[in-house]
Amino acid sequence: MPKFIILYVRYVDAISIKIGRITMYLIFVMIGVLLLGALTRNVLHMPLSWTVEMAQFIITGYYIAGGAYSMILREHVRMDLLYERLTEKTRAKVDVVTTFFLVFYLITLFIGSISSTMYAIEYGQRNFSQWNPSMIPIKIIMVAGIFLMILESVAVFFKDLAIAKGIKIS
Numbered sequence: 213m214p215k216f217i218i219l220y221v222r223y224v225d226a227i228s229i230k231i232g233r234i235t236m237y238l239i240f241v242m243i244g245v246l247l248l249g250a251l252t253r254n255v256l257h258m259p260l261s262w263t264v265e266m267a268q269f270i271i272t273g274y275y276i277a278g279g280a281y282s283m284i285l286r287e288h289v290r291m292d293l294l295y296e297r298l299t300e301k302t303r304a305k306v307d308v309v310t311t312f313f314l315v316f317y318l319i320t321l322f323i324g325s326i327s328s329t330m331y332a333i334e335y336g337q338r339n340f341s342q343w344n345p346s347m348i349p350i351k352i353i354m355v356a357g358i359f360l361m362i363l364e365s366v367a368v369f370f371k372d373l374a375i376a377k378g379i380k381i382s
Contacts, residue, residue: 213381217370221381224367225284228360232281235274242270262343269350276357280364304375311369318365322358329355 249263282288295303329351331337337347374381 213370213374213379218381221367221370224363228280228284228364228367231360232278232284235277235281238270238274238277242267242274245270261341262345265339265341265343265345269345272350273353273357276354277360279357280360283361283364283368301376301378304372307372308369308376311365311372315362315365315369318358318362322355322362325351325355325358 245263245267249260249267252263253259279288295306298306329348332347332351337351338344339347371381
């Protein structure tokens with residue numbers, strides 16, 4: 213493999229790993245927010261209207277920002293009827309082909325997320341609820357997370373292509 217591809221894979225993997233490992237801790241933030249909501253509602257009899265919605269935003273950021281990391285670990289959802297029975301090289305060849313479908317889907321999602329984010333910024337979109345939060349931060353996280361998954365998909369493509377050719381690049 214050319215050196216620029218090896219460098220690309222290493223840098224994208226390093227970024228995805230750092231963001232993924234930071235993102236892992238968001239689950240504890242979400243638990244804390246939900247616990248705060250439960251305590252204030254049941255113990256202090258002073259319910260907070262924003263806790264459930266904030267937990268939804270946190271978990272959304274959690275799975276979007278952690279998507280690229282799950283691709284590195286190969287822990288993402290996969291149809292596994294025949295796949296695990298294949299050799300590593302054959303799996304890599306299948307993944308090379310199916311990566312095109314993934315990238316097409318992610319690019320479509322990315323274009324839609326950019327459009328949605330631009331709308332949110334232009335019109336100051338807010339969620340229609342009692343708390344009424346701005347939608348801009350979560351939509352920016354959505355754009356960044358999808359973009360990182362596109363970059364990681366290309367890196368995974370190169371890794372699978374290398375495995376299919378019998379070489380290893382990471």
